[in-house]
Amino acid sequence: MDDKESPGRREEEPRGAYRLSDPVVAERFMALEALGHNSSDVIVVLNHGGFVVYGNPVAQQFFELSAEEGVGTDALGLIHPDDHDRVLQGFVGLMERPGGSIRESLRVVTPSGLEKELELVATNSFDNPAIGGVLVNGQDVTQRNRDQAELVSLAERFRVAFAENMAPMTFTDLEDRIIDVNDAMCEMVGYAREELVGRDSTTFTYVEDVGITEESHRRALAGTAPQTRYVKRYRRKDGRVITVEVSRATAVGPDGAPQYFVFSERDITEERKMTAELSKRALHDPLTGLANRSLFEDRLDQAHARARRHGGFGAVLLIDLDDFKGVNDTYGHVIGDELLAAIADRLRRVARSTDTLCRFGGDEFLVLVEEIASADQARVIAERVLEEMVAPFSLRGTTFVQRASIGVAIFDPSAEDVSTLVQSADIALYEAKRQGRGRAVVFTPSMHQEAVSRFTLAQDLSLAVERGEMSMAFQPIIDLANGEVVGYESLMRWHHPERGAVPPDVFIPLAEQSNLIYDLGAFALRAAAEGMTRLPRTDGYPPYVTVNLSARQFHDRNLPQLVAGALRHHDVAPHRLLLEITESVALEDITESLAIIEELTNLGVGIALDDFGTGFSSLSYLVQLRPRAIKIDQSFVRPAAPSPQSDAILELILLLGRKLGVMMIAEGIETPAQYNRLRGVNCRYGQGFLWSPAVRLDEVEDLIARLGESPPIDHSRRRRGRMSERHVVDE
Numbered sequence: 001m002d003d004k005e006s007p008g009r010r011e012e013e014p015r016g017a018y019r020l021s022d023p024v025v026a027e028r029f030m031a032l033e034a035l036g037h038n039s040s041d042v043i044v045v046l047n048h049g050g051f052v053v054y055g056n057p058v059a060q061q062f063f064e065l066s067a068e069e070g071v072g073t074d075a076l077g078l079i080h081p082d083d084h085d086r087v088l089q090g091f092v093g094l095m096e097r098p099g100g101s102i103r104e105s106l107r108v109v110t111p112s113g114l115e116k117e118l119e120l121v122a123t124n125s126f127d128n129p130a131i132g133g134v135l136v137n138g139q140d141v142t143q144r145n146r147d148q149a150e151l152v153s154l155a156e157r158f159r160v161a162f163a164e165n166m167a168p169m170t171f172t173d174l175e176d177r178i179i180d181v182n183d184a185m186c187e188m189v190g191y192a193r194e195e196l197v198g199r200d201s202t203t204f205t206y207v208e209d210v211g212i213t214e215e216s217h218r219r220a221l222a223g224t225a226p227q228t229r230y231v232k233r234y235r236r237k238d239g240r241v242i243t244v245e246v247s248r249a250t251a252v253g254p255d256g257a258p259q260y261f262v263f264s265e266r267d268i269t270e271e272r273k274m275t276a277e278l279s280k281r282a283l284h285d286p287l288t289g290l291a292n293r294s295l296f297e298d299r300l301d302q303a304h305a306r307a308r309r310h311g312g313f314g315a316v317l318l319i320d321l322d323d324f325k326g327v328n329d330t331y332g333h334v335i336g337d338e339l340l341a342a343i344a345d346r347l348r349r350v351a352r353s354t355d356t357l358c359r360f361g362g363d364e365f366l367v368l369v370e371e372i373a374s375a376d377q378a379r380v381i382a383e384r385v386l387e388e389m390v391a392p393f394s395l396r397g398t399t400f401v402q403r404a405s406i407g408v409a410i411f412d413p414s415a416e417d418v419s420t421l422v423q424s425a426d427i428a429l430y431e432a433k434r435q436g437r438g439r440a441v442v443f444t445p446s447m448h449q450e451a452v453s454r455f456t457l458a459q460d461l462s463l464a465v466e467r468g469e470m471s472m473a474f475q476p477i478i479d480l481a482n483g484e485v486v487g488y489e490s491l492m493r494w495h496h497p498e499r500g501a502v503p504p505d506v507f508i509p510l511a512e513q514s515n516l517i518y519d520l521g522a523f524a525l526r527a528a529a530e531g532m533t534r535l536p537r538t539d540g541y542p543p544y545v546t547v548n549l550s551a552r553q554f555h556d557r558n559l560p561q562l563v564a565g566a567l568r569h570h571d572v573a574p575h576r577l578l579l580e581i582t583e584s585v586a587l588e589d590i591t592e593s594l595a596i597i598e599e600l601t602n603l604g605v606g607i608a609l610d611d612f613g614t615g616f617s618s619l620s621y622l623v624q625l626r627p628r629a630i631k632i633d634q635s636f637v638r639p640a641a642p643s644p645q646s647d648a649i650l651e652l653i654l655l656l657g658r659k660l661g662v663m664m665i666a667e668g669i670e671t672p673a674q675y676n677r678l679r680g681v682n683c684r685y686g687q688g689f690l691w692s693p694a695v696r697l698d699e700v701e702d703l704i705a706r707l708g709e710s711p712p713i714d715h716s717r718r719r720r721g722r723m724s725e726r727h728v729v730d731e
């Protein structure tokens, strides 16, 4: 073999030049065998031309070639084409440096198509007679490289997942000591990495929530919750408290024992705020900030469940503002809204922290009171609410008094169902209003019965006009001086097909609660006007007739038109009609009342103040109202306990009327004694059962005849010839 042979010439070398049969080769081969047979390395010897002269068993396995196949193979042919140039260059260089060596890492493609990696040291050992070639000593690093590549990519994956994760992350050991945190975590809590590593999570955990971490660790170590998610608060370095959702995973060792914890955190402060705001909006009344109906119902159910479990009473207070509509109408909705908010504040003052306050809608509020010892306590709380309402409200320079009525419904541990509780409170509220407002009434089952019958009655009433069940009755008004009939009060009658006569004290308030009152009012005016065309004259003069107006009728914008229409339709002189309103209705809003009254009196009709003396008469207002008549309430005419004081009041009222030039009519005279007393204090007119109750129009003729024939009072000195017309405005 020529030492100077260049690899370029190897193509010309006969492939079989190194057959084992060649004794020279065979001898060398033996020496190599001794060298490589037991080595775990890949050992190959190449000749000048780069052909394989020898390959040990490991090499044979590695290259997938038997000794027979391998020897004489062009080594370059075993190498991955991409590595050819580099390897060839190295080999050529090596050939020029006897004893020199190169380190090479290359890829091999085996006959079966496997790609392997070989890390080798090639030594120019031509000078070594035992080798006489390039000794290649290599290791199969395929697996190692693969493992390494995997490791690298794992590390990279972890680096990206941890260090560069936008989500804050923390590693701790099992004692909660921080092993590492990522940048996002540092940013979230406002600490530098160095300030955290080595310390424990109490560094940034909100004091009150330290227990949450401890509990989670305890469960993780007990193996009940290797992975978990919880919410706790962190205190940032700058002191700001944030709410964080923490996901914790436990890393376990090969033995399955926990090694450390990995936390991924999420700042949910803003999210929480928003959901809280949204749910607040969904469950609260925006004006007052109180709970809305659905939240209230929820709380009521919970309270009911608690009462059943632990005993104790609960109560629902339904609070309704008296005449709140008036505030809105007079001062506008802005003030109305402010007043509602101010009322909500007062309710907050009365309520305990466990109570639920709710705006039920409009001017109605609900209070859910829990854990009271007795039904009486509910009443006490209701009274406190009423007391709280006593002080006037001051808004934008206006001062109001706003009273309320309260219906109370109570539940005890045995209550089956609370869904009807608000309804019961509503029934009690109705009762409170009926009893004169500004008070609290506790629901009783009998009220429910009444409510039911009220409801069916209201249904019947809505059809009563249409079905011809309504009529007007007329009660004569008498000149007490001579017993003459000078006018009539028209009073509405309802003949119910099953119940018979239903008194107006029952059906008028019922009608007032719905728009039915307008139908009834229109009917009354029409029927009274019709009656005026048929009522007998007294001494040739037509009598006057009074028609009662309820509060809502009085405030009805259509009233003047309705009155004028009824009079015109029956061709009745307006001055014969007197409209009765109670003094409380008239004085409720004096400015508005004066405007309405002016419109009515412009039509020519007169006003009579009904039930006079029962309200809080203000004399100056009385003068402004300029009524044509005042009807003295029956309680002065038939006092429960007559006394010199009540006589004095009666005398004063009469004196006042005379001074103002107003007709004074005493109501409800039943006995001659009452008659005499009224005459004794100079009361000029009166009505009452002493003469007659209200009768049907077709009975009036008979009534007049009967009164003429046998008057209940003997007016022997009766002055004849007085003209009825003149009674209308008394001397």
Ligand code: C2E
Pocket (backbone or CB within 6 Å): 475, 490, 491, 492, 493, 503, 504, 505, 508, 524, 547, 548, 549, 550, 580, 610, 611, 667, 668, 669, 670, 687, 688, 689, 690, 693, 694
């Ligand atoms: P009011 O306007 O004060 O009517 C007087 C009431 O006293 C009438 O009762 C009358 O029948 C009754 N009364 C008259 N004389 C006597 C007496 O000597 N003794 C006793 N104990 N009572 C006497 P009525 O008809 O039951 O009406 C009750 C109330 O219903 C009326 O009180 C009035 O407020 C209302 N009302 C009656 N008719 C109408 C109507 O057409 N429209 C409106 N809005 N309300 C009406």
Ligand code: MG
Pocket (backbone or CB within 6 Å): 489, 548, 580, 610
């Ligand atoms: Mg009346």
Ligand code: MG
Pocket (backbone or CB within 6 Å): 610, 611, 631, 633, 667
């Ligand atoms: Mg009256």
